[in-house]
Amino acid sequence: MYSNQMPEMSECIDDCLVCHRECLDTAMQRCIELGGTHVEPRHLRLILSCSELCQAAARLMMIGTEHHRQICRVCAEVCKECEEDCARLGDMESCVEACRRCAESCRKMAA
Template identity: 55%
Template sequence: MTHHLNAEMKACIDECLSCYATCLSTATGYCLEMGGEHTQKEHFTLMLACAEICRTSAHFMLIGSPHHTHVCRECAEICSECSDDCERIGDMQECVDACRRCAESCRRMAA
């Protein structure tokens, strides 16, 4: 059985994969270099969780799992929390923007 991805789902997969890469590289590169508030456990764990849920959401959509709606709903919530926390700490606008785009796209997939 072959499933076909519509344009909105393809866009969401792209946003999820972009956010995954951005959060992971920001956390393991920039945040580790900066230290301080950037590496506090709560923030650092949130960034890694965000990266992982984004990767997982893309995976669920790519394999055509009907459960992608549940995963996308959680992804939107975690991305929103991550964007707010990155904005609060500051100097991570690329991560803030990627998380917000992904959250919005995942909200549409979860609807």
């Protein structure tokens, strides 16, 4: 657990960092290998945006600023959209799951 963090926030930080890594790895490895619709600009921008937002949300929670609520709200929305897009395209189950968990955690932190 991160210092001075409640357990729910610590879990959200972990979920965000996992999602950040999973989205980045999926975009740079899995999507490029699969090609086709997996490398369309809209999808790549979405999955990379999700990765960046997850990292930013985790960092703001680690800093301890109340601004984390705003970015967690946006992060939850983008994670949900990324989850749905990756599920639609297929062959990205670990990314779908990471986005789902992160979206749920971030929704709780945004409340």
